[in-house]
Amino acid sequence: MFRKILIANRGEIAVRIIRACRDLDVSPVALYSEADADALHVRMADEAVCVGPPASVESYLNIEAVIAAARKTGAEAIHPGYGFLAENADFARAVEAASIQFIGPSANVMQVMGSKTSARRAAVAAGVPVVPGTVAPLQSFAEAQQVAERYGYPVMLKASAGGGGKGMRLVDSAAELQSAFDTAQSEASAAFGDSELYLEKAVERPRHIEIQVFADAHGNVVHLGERECSIQRRHQKVIEECPSPINDPDLRARMGEAAVLIARSVGYLGAGTVEFLVADATREFYFLEMNTRLQVEHPVTELVTGFDLVREQITVAAGAPLSFTQAEVRWSGHAIECRVYAEDPDNNFFPSPGIISFLQAPAGPGIRDDAGVRSGSEVSIHYDPLISKLAAWGSTRVEAIDRLRRALDEYQIDGIRTTLPFFRRIVRDDEFIAGQLDTGFIARFQDRAWNRAHPGAHQVAEQSSPDETRQRDLALIAAGLHYTRQSKAISLCDAAAPETASGWRLSGRFARLDSRSTLAKSSPTAVPETE
Amino acid sequence: MKLAAELDGQDHEVIVRTEEHAVFARIDGRAYELQINSAAHGEYLLLAGNEVHNCRVENSAQRPGLLVVHVGTRRYEINVTDPRRLNRSAGAGVHHHGSAEIVASMPGKVVRVLVEIGSQVEAGAGIVVVEAMKMQNEMKAPKGGVVVSINLEAGATVNAGDVLAVIE
Numbered sequence: 001m002f003r004k005i006l007i008a009n010r011g012e013i014a015v016r017i018i019r020a021c022r023d024l025d026v027s028p029v030a031l032y033s034e035a036d037a038d039a040l041h042v043r044m045a046d047e048a049v050c051v052g053p054p055a056s057v058e059s060y061l062n063i064e065a066v067i068a069a070a071r072k073t074g075a076e077a078i079h080p081g082y083g084f085l086a087e088n089a090d091f092a093r094a095v096e097a098a099s100i101q102f103i104g105p106s107a108n109v110m111q112v113m114g115s116k117t118s119a120r121r122a123a124v125a126a127g128v129p130v131v132p133g134t135v136a137p138l139q140s141f142a143e144a145q146q147v148a149e150r151y152g153y154p155v156m157l158k159a160s161a162g163g164g165g166k167g168m169r170l171v172d173s174a175a176e177l178q179s180a181f182d183t184a185q186s187e188a189s190a191a192f193g194d195s196e197l198y199l200e201k202a203v204e205r206p207r208h209i210e211i212q213v214f215a216d217a218h219g220n221v222v223h224l225g226e227r228e229c230s231i232q233r234r235h236q237k238v239i240e241e242c243p244s245p246i247n248d249p250d251l252r253a254r255m256g257e258a259a260v261l262i263a264r265s266v267g268y269l270g271a272g273t274v275e276f277l278v279a280d281a282t283r284e285f286y287f288l289e290m291n292t293r294l295q296v297e298h299p300v301t302e303l304v305t306g307f308d309l310v311r312e313q314i315t316v317a318a319g320a321p322l323s324f325t326q327a328e329v330r331w332s333g334h335a336i337e338c339r340v341y342a343e344d345p346d347n348n349f350f351p352s353p354g355i356i357s358f359l360q361a362p363a364g365p366g367i368r369d370d371a372g373v374r375s376g377s378e379v380s381i382h383y384d385p386l387i388s389k390l391a392a393w394g395s396t397r398v399e400a401i402d403r404l405r406r407a408l409d410e411y412q413i414d415g416i417r418t419t420l421p422f423f424r425r426i427v428r429d430d431e432f433i434a435g436q437l438d439t440g441f442i443a444r445f446q447d448r449a450w451n452r453a454h455p456g457a458h459q460v461a462e463q464s465s466p467d468e469t470r471q472r473d474l475a476l477i478a479a480g481l482h483y484t485r486q487s488k489a490i491s492l493c494d495a496a497a498p499e500t501a502s503g504w505r506l507s508g509r510f511a512r513l514d515s516r517s518t519l520a521k522s523s524p525t526a527v528p529e530t531e
Numbered sequence: 532m533k534l535a536a537e538l539d540g541q542d543h544e545v546i547v548r549t550e551e552h553a554v555f556a557r558i559d560g561r562a563y564e565l566q567i568n569s570a571a572h573g574e575y576l577l578l579a580g581n582e583v584h585n586c587r588v589e590n591s592a593q594r595p596g597l598l599v600v601h602v603g604t605r606r607y608e609i610n611v612t613d614p615r616r617l618n619r620s621a622g623a624g625v626h627h628h629g630s631a632e633i634v635a636s637m638p639g640k641v642v643r644v645l646v647e648i649g650s651q652v653e654a655g656a657g658i659v660v661v662e663a664m665k666m667q668n669e670m671k672a673p674k675g676g677v678v679v680s681i682n683l684e685a686g687a688t689v690n691a692g693d694v695l696a697v698i699e
Contacts, residue, residue: 351663353637354592354691358573381638381663409604414589424604471584473558475600475607476536477565478575478586480547481554482598483611484532485570 001318002026002076002101007041008066009081012372012388013294014041017079020310029073031066033059035380040372047073054382060084063091067098077101077317079310083384086293087114103317105269105292112266113290117160117198123287126265128258131156131277131286133200141181144199148177151201157181159188160196167191168235170202203286205438207278208232209244210291211259212301212309215268216316222326223256224305227297229275230437231426233349238419238442239426240297241336242304245397245435248283255285262290271298271313280438296339296389299368303335303393334400337391338408338423340371342379345422353381357415362407366393366400369407379416387418397435401427425449537610545611593636593691630699631673635689639663643685646696650678658696661689672698 006029007017014030018041021028030045035054042048049069052059059065061084070078078095080086080103092107104110113119117137120130132151137160138144148155148171157180159167167188169180181197189195212224228244229237243252259274273295275288298309312323343349359375371388373379379387392407394400405427411420426432429445534545546557554565554577565584569576575586584602591597591608600607643660646652657669658678676698683695 350668351637353663357589357592358587412587412601414587414599414601415592421604421606469561471602471605472538472607473556473561473563474577474579474584474586475602475605476538476543476545476558476609477547477554477556477563478577478584478588478602479536479598479600479607479609479611480532480534480545480556481549481567481570481575482573482588482600483534483613484547484549487613487616 002314004029004073004075005077005079005103005314006066006070006073006075007031007045007079007081008060008085009079009083010036010039010041010060010372010383012370012386013081013083013296015044015372016370017081017310018044020308020314023308023311024314026314029069029075031060031069033382035382040374040377049073054380056084056382063088063094066091067094067100070095070100071098075100077103077314079103079313080293082293082296087291089114101317103270103313105272106267109266109268110292113272113292115160116158116162116289117196119289120198120287122266123262126258126261128262128287129285131200131203131288134198137196137198141178144181144197145174145177147199148174151199154202154204156200156202157184157197158200159184159192159194160198161192161194162188167197203277203279205280205440206230207244207246207280207438208237208275208288209246209255209278209285210273210275210295211255212295212298213259213263213268213272213274214309214312214316214322215263215270215272216322217269217319218321220322220325221260221264221268222322222324222329223259224301224307224309224329225252225331226255227273227295227300228437229297230439231432231441232439233442237297237339239336239338239423240300241334241397241400242300243331243334245437246278246283251278251283251285258285258287262287268292270316271309296386297337299370299389299391300335300337303368303391304331304333305329306332333393333395334397335391335393336397336400336404337389338404339386339419340388340390340411340413340423341419342385342387342416343419344417345419346417349419351381351385352417353379353385354416355379356387356413358412359414360410360412361388362390362410364403364407364410366403367391367407368393369411387413390423401433533614535612535614537612538607594634595692630679630697631676632694633658633670633672633696633698635661635670635691635693635695636668637661637663638688638690639668641683641685641687641689641695642667644681644683645669646678646681648678648681652676652678652698658698659683661695670695674698 004027005021007014008031018028027046030042030048031051032042032048033052033054051065051069052062078100085091089107089111092102092110095102112122120135123130134147154172157169167184169184171177171180184197185195208229209226211226215221226244227240227242229240231239262274271294273291276285277288278285302309342352344352356373356377361369368391373387392400392404394403408424536543536545543559548555552567554567556563566578573588577584587601589599591599598609600609639661641659642662645657652672654672654675656672658672659670660667679699680697
């Protein structure tokens, strides 16, 4: 086993990996940029090395600086987390060249699976169904037209180097193809420096379901079942669950076998995820892509299978065989995860960086919160705004939703805006509760919310309920109390040297000042009556 | 103490008086008698009879003078002013003498300035584009008028609370 592991990442995933290191009694080394000097992952590590200025290209993406930090601290292995350098074959190669163990698959496998077109070829070679489409990159717009005609609209244009929805366009008709082709190409070139596109038949009401696979260096390849990731906003996953609400053991077994086949055919090592599109009506599935790293949403698989994927990544990288066989993988209960982002759901999910003035994470039965921040942390403008992943486990999907709803209501993050209010609405949505999930869910959910907020002329506008008025009044009272305290505190400081007083004595004093001023300034009738 | 408060564009009259652990309040004439069980670090644990209202109040980091109040899972943005101390009226937004400031809501970089000093703008017109967290946000005019000052140029780095432009 390694004695020391360097974690080439930040935020919640760095914290997650540090925890696995601690479990295994391995010393964790953190990296940080100048903007992260006091970040949570730095506080939790044994050693920490600054790798450069805030901009990630100059720090977390700086391959030389990361490897130099590993050398300097004597780390024997590097865990890349996800994002940043996690799927960068050049990085994996540089780590291998420096005789440091990369926790993940080999650079060659990463390269094959990293390009969507070569990954498709690998899937086809392994006999796994793919969405009908081009295996080679499109050579011209004319070819795109031909292929689209052959498969029939709607079709999907995708960047070969794509990810995160960039360079991806759904095209409903031939008339839209030209402009979609041009935008996808320029987006792909701007985002990935590679304008290569391919085209697929669009699957109607697709579910996005992925299979977790794990391979060791002894020829064992297993799958840990599926994760349903259909709830997406701008092609980014928002809520993930395990198992899929489809919960079809036969489908799971068939998809699992297909995923294992692909992993085995490319000589995979460690944790990986094979993504599929599943047609909601027919339950046909098609290979989409393979992610050669740990996924953001790995906790739902951990909660349902009971295995620690990060621990397993580390032991497998150290040469140990997998700690379980396929037959030992059992799925128990249901888990759902929400990605809590520093984004304002009331303002078109605009990023909301700033200082977290107050944070209280939920706890209790079935609740797991993987956060990368604490009270006082700054959410920086430089990085991904994911601050925490809140997951709930229950013996049934209903129980998991109940617990998630409770935990979301318990979660308090002040100082910045977060997506918590958005999730609080989703877990109360009938379609979500019924498990009617496909990638169009968020769009429909937002339409429903909009229709509720803007009732048509034929509908009666909702009056604000007495409860609502009461809650607003309470908010106004709290604001009034706070305002009064603040202005009193200022005038007290002005008036006299501050005395060492407890909050209660101070507030008692405010109360006296208050009643005096009320008596002096107001007629007796203005004194509020009791209710 | 009689205060004026603005919440979601509505004005309210807020009267609060505390006596030891008791709070007597009147909101637009609706009377409340509450018990205050704790008041530390902006947390106000209020009881209306047996009903628990866990309130947290903080000063908005983005808009000086604005109070952000959380009651349970609800969030309210409240602008409180003391009518007797008008000069302390909260900063950002529309001023009484008719000028409006465009304030950066978060740190970022100015990508484009869309107007010039002296331009006539309508309410809602884009004034500057600020990039933060790899997204571009158009800062809009809170009211119509003439742009009387622009305090930065494209490429400048701004902090939350910086006044970017003033419209009169």
